[in-house]
Amino acid sequence: MQDYEQRGSFYLGRDYDLAQRKVATAKLLYDSSDLTTHAVCVGMTGSGKTGLCxxxxxxAALDGIPVIAVDPKGDLGNLLLAFPxxxxxxxxxxxxxxxxxxxEITPDELAEKTxxxxxxxxxxxxxxxxxxxRFNDAVDKVIYTPGSSAGIPLTVLKSFHAPPQEVIDDTDIYQDLVQSTTQGVFALLGLEADPVKSREAILVSxxxxxxxxxxxxxxxxxxxHDIQQPPFTKVGIVDLETFLPAAARLELGMKLNNLxxxxxxxxxxxxxxxDVGQLLYTTEKKPRLSILSIAHLSESERMFFVTILLNEIVTWMRSQPGTGSLRAILYMDEVFGYFPPTANPPSKKPMLTLLKQARAYGLGVVLATQNPVDLDYKGLSNAGTWxxxxxxxERDKMRVLEGLEGASTQAGATFNRKDMEATLAALGSRVFLMNNVHENQPRVFHTRWAMSYLRxxxxxxxxxxxxxxxxAEFAQESSAAPNAEVVPGKSQASAKPILSGSIVQKYWPLAEALPEDCRLQYRPGLACEAKLHFVQASADVDCWRILVAxxxxxxxLPEPMWxxxxxxxxxxxxxxxxxxxxxxxxxxxxxxxQxxxxxxxxxxxxxxxxxxxLTTWKCTILDATSKAEESESEFRSRLGELALRKRSELVEEAKRDFAKKIDRAEANVRKAEDYLSSQRSQFWFRLGEMLMVVVDVLMSFMGKKRSSRRQPTTAVERTMRERGEQSRAQDKLEAKMEELEQLKEELASRIEQIEQECDPANxxxxxxxxxxxxSDIDVGRVVLVWLPWKLGANGNAEPAW
Structure with a gap:
């Protein structure tokens, strides 16, 4: 057996000569018992932090040590990709x-190269x-996914487990447990919960x-139920109604109920x-590597889950006998946001409790991050290995040095800040500095090759x-329940079918109370939650729809199913x-x-x-598109005011378009009128001349001397010519007036058309x-659902759901 295969020695890599940039032959064997004083791993992206952790x-798995690993990014599932x-x-x-x-190779060639x-x-x-x-055989590896059916579902809401009496008797631990659980619930609701100022938080506590x-x-x-109708009448020395009236308690309860x-x-x-015990060991007591994948959760859901998990681990820890050896490991990847230097999220107190007290119970806490400035280094001074x-x-380096100095002081070890700063500046990819308070001096090492495929x-x-x-294995454990029996006195009743525990059975809620003269019958159905993602850039659509099929x-059974x-x-x-x-x-x-x-x-x-x-509606004239899930009638209703504004704009635009044309047509009419008036004057003048010629002719017949030398023929021709000009001027005026009326009619027609097009109903x-x-359709687990039906005395059946 090689030295690094000895139990209690963690083979993490080999010593590294920074001056020569060369890997040495001496192996770095980390004493697993040192991990009871906890460890912190810090490194930027590309530093090799994930591979080391x-x-x-x-x-730990090779040594048979169970691990609970919190995975906010999704990297830790790689531990299942170990191919002997x-x-x-x-x-x-x-x-x-x-x-x-x-x-520029095929996936098969890439697999060969890998x-x-x-x-x-x-x-x-x-x-x-x-x-x-041996790694695969040593532990049972499971990926749990709280709030999702992707992995093994894990619920933290079936009940808020009461802690054991020894935890209740420890006043400080118990108060922190109550407070952080309360803050976790409020974090799930997206609300802040000041443990001193918030009356809602105090009530829940x-x-x-x-x-x-x-x-x-x-x-x-x-x-x-307990929030709306608490089992006590006073909070402190103040009566319940004065402290938080029923209406406020109802509002808080409704927020939780909506959730x-x-x-x-x-x-x-x-x-x-x-159950922390089940996360650490199988029913056959085989060590378990439990990966709690929370990458799919929202920030508030992650905070809630991590808080409840840490509280459960504190409770489990206090129920264990003391030991000086490493019993289990809690590892959290990317602890950023859960243990900040100034803020106090609900996860911080239970984490600090573990760092301070877990050593006595053999629980090692390992925290990793690439954001060192966002960690509480005063709290991490409890960590013995960095x-x-x-x-x-440089700011990251200064904060790390601050934490190292605190940890060394806590352990009574010497700390050379100048040498440490120089070493940190020289580190490269997969090269780490290990500062272990249990050893005489820091060591620089190069991490070994991970057995798991880091994809x-x-x-x-x-x-x-x-x-x-x-x-199937976990479903049977979680859904195992006694089968219902035949109800006495109901000869027509059938017992609940006996099914494999791997088939999840649920009940659809009753919609109303069952009438006294009706029997209740449960009829089968299949139910499944689904999430649909609708995306279409041209229609401005990007939304999710959550439903139950x-x-x-x-x-x-229907063919095809569904x-x-x-x-x-x-x-x-x-x-x-x-x-x-x-x-x-x-x-x-x-x-x-199944x-x-x-x-x-x-x-x-x-x-x-x-x-x-997903049906949406587009109104081109208003350049508007309906919202997702908005009906046609709702969309039309919303467009009403917009349509009226658009109608006014288009009417004004039409009037502006016709204004110049109408002005020109009116000017032409006035010009034609002036011309007609001029021709009329000319006509009457020529007519006067012609009458004078007629008088002269008559006088000549009467033997009188003519007063004018105008020729009758010429006068008549001139008069008739002016008569023709007047007639043409009249025709021109009428043509110009017709053009003007036609333009006014066109404008009126255009306005009428706009009013019709912009009518919300049209x-x-x-x-x-x-x-x-x-690719985004995400369906949960199909379950057998029992649907309640009411059977009347006449044999008629009606759904009661």
Missing amino acids: LSLIEE ELKPEDFRPWVDPSVATQK ASLWRNGLAEWDESGERIQ NVLDHAWRSGRSPDLAGLI LASPSFASWLEGSSL FLGRLQT GPLTRDQIRTLMQPRR LQTIAER KSAMLLENTRPLEDAPRLEGEYADLPSPVTQ KNYTRWDNDLVDHLYRTER LKLEKQETTPRK
């Missing part, structure tokens, strides 16, 4: 095809497939305290209960693939047990076979992709349909 976890035979086909499902494309890289890398560090096999001291472990529904009623929150209530990699800024963060689908073979089942499913939104959470006793309808044979449920969730993805569409809308993005 995974190697430490691998070494190091064959290319082992790596093929996990290599990134885009990397192969960049390298397998060769890992074989050579392991050999260089005196490791082999046999060691990987008192509710939890009363329940726990009474030996009760309330679930979320019970907590809501509980949200379909997207149902997954928080499913899966294995949070693994320091390449740092990004980067795992997606939820990849986690689902890894955990698929384990689902419910397929009722008669004597035979073809007649109801897609429901904002449903109440399914229940784990029936509210009332009742009879059960028969189940078709396929529903009793293997079908996986196929049905795949069928649901296809069904949703083929049938679901707006022309274009229907746009968006298909869900198939």
Whole structure:
């Protein structure tokens, strides 16, 4: 057996000569008992921090030490990618095809290169497939996903577990536990909870305290009930109504109830209960590596989960006998935000409690981060080992040196700040400085090759693939419950079918009270929560739709499955047990076979992709598009005011467009009128002349001397010519007036057309349909759901849901 295979020695790498930039032959063997004083690993992206921390976890597993690893980024799932035979086909499902494309090779060739890289890398560090096999055999590796069915679901809300009496008797620990649990609940609601100033927080703290001291472990529904109707009448010395009136308690309870009623929150209530003992060991007492993947959660959900987890670990720790050896490890990757230097998030107090007290119980805490300036180094002065990699800024280095100095002072060790600063400045990739207060001086080392394939963060689908073979096992543990019996006195009742524990059974909530003259019958259905992502840039659509698919089942299953499913939104959470006793309808044979449920969730993805569409409406004239889930009538209603404004704009625009034309037409009319008036004057003048000529002619006939020498023929011609000019001027005036009227009619017609087009009731809308993005369709676990029906005395059946 090689020296590094001795129990209690963690093989982390080899010494490194900074001056020569060379790896030495001496192995760095870390004494596992030193980890009881905790460790901190700091390094920027690319420093090798993840590889070092995974190697430490691998070494713990080889020693049979259980690990609870909190994974905010998704990297720790790589610990399940450990392939003893190091064959290319082992790596093929996990290599990134885009990397192969960049390298201009096929994914198969990339897998071959990766397998060769890992074989050579392991050999260089005196490791082999046999060691990987021992790693795989030593621990049970599980990825838990609270609030998601991607991995093994883990619920922290079935109940807020009452701590053991020894924790309740420790006043400081117990008060911190109550306070941080309260803050965690408020963090889940997205609210701040000042433990001294917030009356709502003080009330919840008192509710939890009363329940726990009474030996009760309330679930979320019970907590809501106790908030609205507390089991006490005073808070401190003030009566309950004065401290927080019923209306305020109702409002707080409704916020929690809205959370509980949200379909997207149902997954928080499913899966294995949070039990630290089960996270550390299987039922056969085999050590377990429990990876708690929380990358998919929101920030508030992460804070809530981490807070509850840390509280549960504190409670578990205080129930263990003391020991000086390493019993278990709590590892948290990227502790940024959970242990800040000034703020006090709910996770900080239980974390500080663990750093101060876990040593006596053999629990080692390992924290990693790439943001050293955001850590509370006063609290981390309890850490005995610091693994320091390449740092990004001088500010990072100064904060790390501050923490190192505090840890050395706490341990009574000497600290040379100048030498440490020079060493930190010289570190490179995968080269770390280990400052261990249990050793005489710091050591610089190069990390060994990780046995696990470091392929980067795992997606939820990849986690689902890894955990698929384990689902039935954990589902059976979490859903095991006694079967209902035949109700006495109801001869027509059927007992609840006996099914495999791997088939999750739920109950649809009753919508109303059951009439006295009706029997209750539970009929089967299939239910599954689904999330659909609709994206279409041209329609300005980017939204998610969360729904529950419910397929009722008669004597035979529909073909294809889900073809007649109801897609429901904002449903109440399914229940784990029936509210009332009742009879059960028969189940078709396929529903009793667990293997079908996986196929049905795949069928649901296809069904949703083929049938679901998000309809939006576009109004081109108003350049407006409806919002997601907005109906046509709602959209038209919203467009009303916009349409009126648009109508005014278009009318004014039309008037401006016609104004110049009408002005020119009116000017032409006036000009034609002036011309006609001039021609009329000319005509009357010529007519006068002609009359004078006629008088002269008559006088000549009478023997009188003519007064004018005008020729009659010429006068008549002139008069008739002026008469023609007048007639043409009249025609021109009428033509110009007709042109003016035509323009006014066109303007009136245009205004009428605008008013019709901009009438909210007549707006022309274009229907746009968006298909869900198939890669984003996320379906949960298909469950057998029992639907309540009421059977009347006349035999008629009506749904009671």
